[in-house]
Amino acid sequence: MKDPQKIKRGDELELQIESLAYGGKGIARVDDYVIFVKNAIPGQKVRALIYKKRKGYGEARPLEVLTESPHKVDAPCDHFLTCGGCKVQQLSYEEQVAQKKQQVENIFQRQAGISEFEIHDVVPAVNPFNYRNKMEFTFSNNRWVLPGEPEGVDRDFALGMHIPKRWDKILNIDACHLMPEIGTEILNKTQSLAKELKLKAYDQKTHNGFLRYLLMRFGHNTGDILVNLVTSYENPDLLKPLIDGLIAAFPQITTVVNNINTRKADVAFGEYELHLHGKPCLEEKLGDLTFEISANSFFQTNTVMAEKLYETALDGAGLTGEEVVFDLYCGTGSISLFLAQKAKEVHGFEVIVSSVEDATRNAVRNGAGNVHFHVANLDNFFKFGVGKKYPKPDVIIVDPPRAGMHKFMTNYLPKFGAQKIVYISCNPTTQARDTEILHMNGYRLKKITMVDMFPHTPHIEAVGIFEKQ
């Protein structure tokens, strides 16, 4: 075994992969020195090249698998190691779930020193593939050509994914197994039609070209399909043959919109939207509720597991029908509406005005008279006594973005005096950080349940239940 002090960049080492780090890299150790190995899975022994050496850790990439892992499975996707969306398709699903649980235990118990709470088994995904209800692909005139691709492949057209750390090149995607199969068919048809019609893909460097993104949404429980073509300028005549071709091939498409993004920013939503075909929005059902979702609204990307997530939150909230509930960071209000069925009154707070508009529309559509939505930047909204305008909550749900809650909000939260706080998080690191603050302010973490919303990716969704001491 090599002395960790002497390891340097460029070394080739034999490494045993022990576990998976949060983020998807394999963890190996030389004595106590941790080396993160990309594209390696627990149970493998690899010969790996060290490409980064820091005081506390190193990074490596495998050159050869010396001993295969008992957890290795064949990945169905040809793109998965290049595209970067799915990092662990070659790891059995059972082991992915076991590793996610271990990561959360490690972050809370070992790194943050938070113990004395129950950690439940992960609620596994019902469908480990074809689960995403929203996908976004980028058009480019600068294709990432793979070593095995035939000579003469179109270098000036791609519709697919950015590969990690390359903003300027796009990997053309033939199939993505995370979305429903019809998504792949629509993707392929869009690729062939765009080429046939000689529509120019956008150039990220010169900002010329027309087609920028293809975004699709799928109503898992309704069968609705929304297609959003994002273009760099408005020209419905130029777009029409492409859209006609798509609708002719897929009469199941229920909505087509065209977002116009004239800005340089590499984002798939426009300054404005043209409605070109069918219903104004996609409809989706969660339990007995129906949601109208527009092209740019936030909605949980795994419909089946969103139901499981909300049931977990509902179970943790322990509602009897008498409670006032606050839903902080409520997005388009799907949790608010879900919980309103079992609560006296729900108030949702959210910074994005269009999300609050969608939430309000969905409340009306579902006849939920006991839910109220408020536009609020929670980084400072409750400063200066604004909280007094609202009834005192018995239960608070928080579901902040990856960065976690703003320090002001985390410190302010206990002042409401709610009996329970249900903290839904897509980032265990910031959730553990906020847990420490809640612990210092009279709340105790009782249990954590993870719901696997994103198989084959490193993402983790966890529901933490806190009680007032």
Ligand SMILES: C[S@@+](CC[C@H](N)C(=O)[O-])C[C@H]1O[C@@H](n2cnc3c(N)ncnc32)[C@H](O)[C@@H]1O
């Ligand atoms: C993870 S999403 C929660 C979505 C929602 N709970 C659901 O299940 O559909 C986080 C939400 O926080 C909102 N958000 C981010 N920063 C915020 C802030 N400072 N104040 C209020 N809302 C914010 C985002 O717009 C987003 O809708």
